Amino acid sequence: MKKTTTKIIAVAFMVIVILFLGCKKEKGLLASNDYEYLPQDVKETCTMSESEFKSWFASGTVTENGLVKPANSVLFPSKNNCDFYKWSEQMFLWLTSPASGGYNGKGTVLESSVFYNVSPPDSLNKRTLTQHKANEALRAVSNINQSGPNRLPILIDKNGRRFEIEAAKKDEKVKNDVNKLIQFDHISTNASGLHSFIDTKGKVIKNPKPVIDSKINPSAVVQEFKIGAKSIFLDSKGREVQSEQGQAGSHGALMGENKSLVYYITMVNDVYAYFLTGVNEGKLNGNQFPTTASARDSILAYAKTKGWAAPPDPDALAMELKTSWVEVKDLPNADTYVTIKAVIPTYDKSNPKVWVEKGQKTTTLALVGMHVVGSVAGHPEMVWATFEHEKNSPNDAYAYRDKQNNIKQVRADTGKGWLFNVNANDTTGNQNFQSMTVSGNTIQVKDTTIKTPNVRRIMAWGVASNTVPNGEDQTPADSNSEIISINNAVRKMLVGKDVRKNYLLIGATWTFGGAAPNGNVYPYGGTADSIPNGDAIGTGQLSNSTMETFVQSPSTASTDSTAISCFSCHSNNTSPSLQPKILSHVFGEIIPLSSSSKKKI
Secondary structure, eight states: OHHHHHHHHHHHHHHHHHHHHHHHHHHSSOOTTGGGGSOTTBOOOSOOOHHHHHHHBTTSSOOTTOOBOOOOSTTOOOSSHHHHHHHHHHHHHHHTSBGGGTSSSSSBGGGSTTEEEEOOOOTTSOBOEEEOOTTOOEEOBSOBOOOOTTSOOEEEBTTSOEEEEEOOOTTOEEEOTTSOEEEEEEEEEOTTOOEEEEETTSOBOSSOEEOOOOOSOGGGEEEEEEETTEEEEEOTTSOEEOBSSSOTTOEEOOBOTTSOBOEEEEEEEHHHHHHHHHHHTTSSOOSSOOOSHHHHHHHHHHHHHTTBOOOSOGGGOOEEEEEEEEESTTOTTGGGSOEEEEEEEEEEOSSTTEEEEEEEEEEEEEEEEEEEEEEETTEEEEEEEEEEETTSSOBOOEEEEBTTSOEEEEOOOOSSOBTTBSOGGGOTTOTTOOOEEEETTEEEESOTTOSSOOOOBSSTTSSOTTSOOSSSOSSHHHHHHHHHHHHHHHHHHSOTTOGGGGEEEEEEEEEGGGOOOOSOBTTTTOBTTBOOTTOEEESTTOOOTTTSGGGSOSSSSOOTTTOOOHHHHSSOTTSOOOOHHHHOSSGGGBOOOOTTTTBOO
């Protein structure tokens, strides 16, 4: 009896301890061992040896927050998916390494003179490059252009649904009730506010439907029609869509639970900047991004003729980064974030629904997201990888394969403690709702009671739940397992309190054969025994919850018309091309470097 009583007391004590720890964990945005929420029994299909991981470090030894070398993109092996994922991990660790380790500066490598800030577009849609300088704050903006998969502006309707907008055209035709194309003349409005489409003969067009030209998910596209200075929007079935924001096509703004806006910085490295300038001067071949030793050497030779400093890491080839940040102020557990000094805009918030930019300030920002994009051997379309802080947003449900080869289901994340989700239990039917938009120098707030959008990462590891993701992984569970496995491997081999343990590789994508992206996501457009060149593979339906927040798929499942990849936007689907100005949204807008931009020191 005494033994039984002792066992009951012991069990009760353990339950109390577990409950206490569970409650304690929810108070902050991160517990010290929170990374263990990743499945630890996952089949280790993407990993590396300790000796290989040590070779990533400049010292040859794994050290806490130590300097990692960039991956050698010239000698990139590309034997399997894991090679792409390891490249992504090594590049992220390098970018977030201390610049004091060999880059003559403080802060991180991405703050060093290796990288250039890309400015927002000016009134002529031109951008400038500003080389980073030691101990000088970077400049960040408070919005990012979250266009849709057809590269069209976004409209959010009164129900929170997302549509892309095809702009109004001259001499627009519509389909009538028998699907005949009719030239319409104008739109009339009756006393009740109802609209009628009138043809060139003055007759009312019955059940008008727009002609949607977009090829990707046309059911989520609306056509704009003008009534004087106002616009109305019809979906593909002719139903009028009401824009709640009144700012259809404006950029989205995102706010964290710490009441900080999310700020964005786009960067390119020195190889990219030199390459771009040489292409613009007609000195370098601009048909594709550099992928070979000879292309690298041509860039170095060109830089030498300009008197520019040789890149310290030329084998990294061309890189483009998109990064997202929040203010450290009022952020719990700020020591779990990579931080920088940056200049950000400030706002007059006297009108809670319209914030007007009034100046700027220098502050400390914490990294919440990063797109790492780079050219590698055999892949001029570039590898597109994305990372997030582990406590950004809850995941939707997903599956993985365990060490016994069983497929296991992971339920959607719940609870509080997420930076971009007040309560994950209350996300159903209201996920990724856009409550703030940016237009010019103002931020318009739809609902002042919403502290943050209820952001959720829909496809947890970048693949749909109902498709074959790529030729190597035959189920979503297999693909997810590769990403989980490499995350576990890197985190276990980082030592001490290395801040980089708190970031997750969400996935990476590239095209089959390294061909020009055709806009398709495998397996759509393929056959049972072949993958078309140019299809997006790897984790082909990748998104970052801080940068593609409002343009994520509404479901973990996908169809041919709803499947969206990085290459849905970063390509010319009608005429596939590897030209940098097609793949990159900034390459063709950047003003080349001047001859005195980066002289030898």
